[in-house]
Amino acid sequence: MPETMLGAFLPGNSTTELREVAVPVPGHGEVLVRMKASTICGSDIRCIYHEHLGKGPEGYQGVVAGHEPAGLIERTGPGCRRFREGDRVIVYHISGCGLCNDCRRGYMISCTSPVYRRAYGWQRDGGMAAYLLAEEKDLLALPSQLSYGDGAQVACGFGTVYEGLGKIGIAGDHAVLITGLGPVGLATGALCRKLGAERIIGIDILAERRDLALKLGVCDQVLAAGPENAAQVLDLTGGRGVERAVDCSANDAARATAIRATRKWGRIVFLGEGGRVEFNPSPDIIHDQKTIYGSWVTSIWLMEELVERLVRWNLHPADLITHRFPLERVSDAYRLMSSGRCGKVAVCFDEEL
Ligand SMILES: NC(=O)c1ccc[n+]([C@@H]2O[C@H](COP(=O)([O-])OP(=O)(O)OC[C@H]3O[C@@H](n4cnc5c(N)ncnc54)[C@H](O)[C@@H]3O)[C@@H](O)[C@H]2O)c1
Ligand SMILES: [Zn+2]
Numbered sequence: 001m002p003e004t005m006l007g008a009f010l011p012g013n014s015t016t017e018l019r020e021v022a023v024p025v026p027g028h029g030e031v032l033v034r035m036k037a038s039t040i041c042g043s044d045i046r047c048i049y050h051e052h053l054g055k056g057p058e059g060y061q062g063v064v065a066g067h068e069p070a071g072l073i074e075r076t077g078p079g080c081r082r083f084r085e086g087d088r089v090i091v092y093h094i095s096g097c098g099l100c101n102d103c104r105r106g107y108m109i110s111c112t113s114p115v116y117r118r119a120y121g122w123q124r125d126g127g128m129a130a131y132l133l134a135e136e137k138d139l140l141a142l143p144s145q146l147s148y149g150d151g152a153q154v155a156c157g158f159g160t161v162y163e164g165l166g167k168i169g170i171a172g173d174h175a176v177l178i179t180g181l182g183p184v185g186l187a188t189g190a191l192c193r194k195l196g197a198e199r200i201i202g203i204d205i206l207a208e209r210r211d212l213a214l215k216l217g218v219c220d221q222v223l224a225a226g227p228e229n230a231a232q233v234l235d236l237t238g239g240r241g242v243e244r245a246v247d248c249s250a251n252d253a254a255r256a257t258a259i260r261a262t263r264k265w266g267r268i269v270f271l272g273e274g275g276r277v278e279f280n281p282s283p284d285i286i287h288d289q290k291t292i293y294g295s296w297v298t299s300i301w302l303m304e305e306l307v308e309r310l311v312r313w314n315l316h317p318a319d320l321i322t323h324r325f326p327l328e329r330v331s332d333a334y335r336l337m338s339s340g341r342c343g344k345v346a347v348c349f350d351e352e353l
């Protein structure tokens with residue numbers, strides 16, 4: 001075991017820094033995970049890479065970056081109850097107190113303890129290093145049918161989407177609109193397919209992302225973002241609009257499109273974070289009996305259910321990864337992800353490279 005390793009830090013001016021840090025020693029109930037795949041999320045770019053947006057306990061605390069890690073347990077600390085050395089694991093990306101109401105429901109994302117709620121890659125060291133110190137309670141088993149690249153995307157990416165889709169419900173007689181075809185939007189298309197959606201329409205500004213959505217088969221039709229989008233979607237759906245819409249863009253105009261392109265009694269879920277939206281409550285939602293949901297990350301039990309479904313569906317989140325980088329090239333990885341001209345970007349180790 002080496003005593004030190006390199007970890008990637010995000011100083012907040014659209015750069016990355018590799019610094020030498022100590023390889024941690026797992027304490028009680030903790031494990032040391034040897035990193036295999038650590039993917040980059042749109043939130044990393046928006047909230048940390050360009051500038052440090054979150055403040056206080058939700059802000060980036062100058063730790064090793066990366067909140068989408070998957071790896072192999074190298075060492076266990078005393079008192080571990082389930083996982084052992086050599087187990088392949090996924091990490092739920094927010095460690096909670098375990099005792100508040102939110103934690104007891106499995107939503108450590110909204111843990112109310114200001115001291116014990118610490119997200120990996122934000123307030124405690126994350127996956128952009130050779131090893132990650134994790135709490136055993138934050139781990140899920142990664143089944144042999146899934147790769148580490150699949151596992152890394154189960155919490156924040158696919159987990160977030162699975163939760164949001166569960167809230168609006170997807171069925172075989174639904175046309176679905178996805179605004180924003182970044183990794184979260186692509187994951188939405190992939191999961192809507194497996195949930196049986198009849199037709200999936202995607203919108204993005206970037207041609208690369210629209211092309212990727214078609215190539216991956218997660219959208220049936222794609223539209224370039226523009227002021228005509230709502231009318232175009234109505235045209236594609238017999239003048240009525242889609243039954244379900246999912247915003248994965250966080251863009252004001254795209255959110256308004258998601259609302260307006262949804263038919264009477266339809267449901268919309270907002271996943272994209274930040275920004276604003278302007279709409280007219282009476283014509284846009286009230287008179288058409290529409291419902292808008294918000295959805296934040298997922299719970300550890302639903303993530304576990306998703307892992308089982310991914311195996312049953314033979315659905316591989318790693319198919320979204322278009323670029324893999326070794327840790328030494330982590331700056332290229334963040335730069336590429338911030339350009340948007342890619343699918344999912346991963347920093348990988350060993351056999352995952
Ligand atoms: N709710 C949650 O719990 C949760 C979890 C993870 C990520 N997120 C958020 O989800 C969003 C998507 O994440 P990502 O990793 O895919 O990020 P991303 O930035 O790669 O994807 C956003 C996409 O939206 C597109 N877009 C921008 N303006 C648009 C417009 N007017 N019309 C259509 N598309 C437009 C961009 O070109 C980009 O492809 C981010 O805001 C992220 O912070 C939320
Ligand atoms: Zn994320």
Ligand SMILES: [Zn+2]
Nearest residue numbers: 097100103111
């Ligand atoms: Zn808690």
